Amino acid sequence: MKVLLIGGGGREHALAYKIAQSKKVTALYCAPGNAGIEEYAVCVPIGVMEFEKLADFAVKESIDLTVVGPDDPLVGGITDVFLERGLRVFGPKKNAAIIEGSKAFSKDLMKKYHIPTAAFETFRSAEAAYTYLETCSYPVVLKADGLAFGKGVLICNTKEEAADGVKLIMEDKQFGHSGDVLVIEEFMTGREVSILAFCDGTDIAVMTSAQDHKRALDGDQGLNTGGMGTFSPSPFYTEEINSYCMEHIYKPTMAAMKEEGRSFTGILFTGLMLTKDGPKVVEYNARFGDPEAQVVLPRLKNDIIEVFESCIDGHLTDSKLEFEDNAAVCVVLASEGYPLSYEKGFIIEGLEELKGEEGVFAFHAGTDKENGKIVTAGGRVLGITAIGNNLKEARANAYEAVERVKFPNKYRRSDIGKAIDEV
Missing domain, CATH: 3.90.600.10 (Phosphoribosylglycinamide synthetase, C-terminal domain)
Incomplete structure (x- = not known):
């Protein structure tokens, strides 16, 4: 089969490496790709947000499956465009990718369906946010509502820092329209763990755990980044914790999205904080993490194309995930x-x-x-x-x-x- 991979970063390089291992794949293309992905795929100079051009290419080349890597095209609705053209694609539709595209949506979803997360409030005006800061205990976390390349989260230790953060996000528009809405939430402490999972709209299959390092500098200091490194598995994510999360977080999230008319098919990334009160959700993403994919995918023993197809066809229960004992x-x-x-x-x-x-x-x-x-x-x-x-x-x-x-x-x-x- 012919496969088109969309994206051009480290996550997509890891995906290209894994997809190329599949016995089902006869040709692999990547748009736009990068200098490393060229080893596994024919790179095509089309941008990730050029949906119609990408769909035209898929039709012209008789692509059997398109795999979408980054968040921007998923949140922008690339899956819907491909489906409308009768193309087979792996990734959530726009109305499901909102779980990453809007932090306000995901926080409201968790509150409505009693999924454990940090206490929060949402603001659509800077003035209301400034007033709320007068009542907060510090530190607090400020989150731009929309996509911000993994950098739209500020941890503020004082009211003054938080006020500067509100100005940066909502008034100075450091993250553009992603800062039109602001989430202010309590600061959670504990171990952070990243959990990637395959989803078919109803069922969910959790992959091995990983732990990211978001801050730019040693000792978790400095600015937030897209991720400075990661390891897998996390020794802090036990079978007991996994069982709890499956019952109270993963399955309820899938059920909640289905109940809302937003069935989720693709990769659900759950960022967890292992607090003294139990695991809580920090955030959701609608795709493989970067750099989490770089440590999880090399350890996956399954043919990834077979798993992708089982998700698309609603038969995820037929796929038993296996990972190397390393x-x-x-x-x-x-x-x-x-x-x-x-x-x-x-x-x-x-x-x-x-x-x-x-x-x-x-x-x-x-x-x-x-x-x-x-x-x-x-x-x-x-x-x-x-x-x-x-x-x-x-x-x-x-x-x-x-x-x-x-x-x-x-x-x-x-x-x-x-x-x-x-x-």
Whole structure:
């Protein structure tokens, strides 16, 4: 079968790697792709938001299945466009992708259906938000309602910081129209865990756990980013916790979306906080996490195309997910200055040395090709992922590989997976 993958980041590189392993796939295309994805797919220069052009390409090339990677096209309704053209596509419809596209919607959904999450209030005017800040206990969390590249969340320790945050999001429009509505919620403490799951509109199949590192600097300091690294599995996510979450979070979420007329078919990403009062939802996403996909997908034993198809056809119960009994750690190599300003266009060295090395992957996030050389082209440049028999071994392998990849203004956190030392 012919497959079209939409996207061009590290998540899509990991997906391309996994899709290419399927015995069912005879040809793989990726739009727009990147310098690393070229190894597995024919890259097509069409942007992720050019829905009609993408659909035209799928029709012209007789694509059997399209897999949508990023959040923007899903929230924008690309699945609906493809379905209207009679094309087979994996990813939630627009009315279901709102679970990620609007934090106000998802918080209201959780409140209505009694799904555990942080206490919150929603605001549509800055003045009302400023007034509410007078009544808060600190710290508090401010969340821009819409998509913001994983950066629209501010943790504010004082009323003054929170007021500055309200101004930044609602008045200065740092995140554009995503800040037209603001969610202010209580600050939760505990271990964060990321859970990805396949969904077919009714049933849900949970994948192995992962833990992301959102902040730019060591010690979870600095600005929020799209993710600076991750590890899988999380030793803090036990079978007991999984059972609780299945009963009180995952299944109720699927049922709630169905009840609302928004049946969810695709990947549901649940960000959890393991609080002293039990697991609570931090946020939902409507697609694979980035960089969570880079540590979860290499450990998946199933043919991913078969699982995608079972979701589309409503037969997810026929698929039993299996994962390797090992561990993975991903360290993101970023451009110095990310997530703010940074320079691009630097030649990357050391990638050829890693290629083909068993258990080591250099997933391209922000790269390009110039004069036959791979160069930096984004804030997050590469996700260096390594497998090990256990988390400590995987972490050591990942950081050893990190040192072999070089480019000017290279930056990475030195403490990805450090929490596992506490286990």
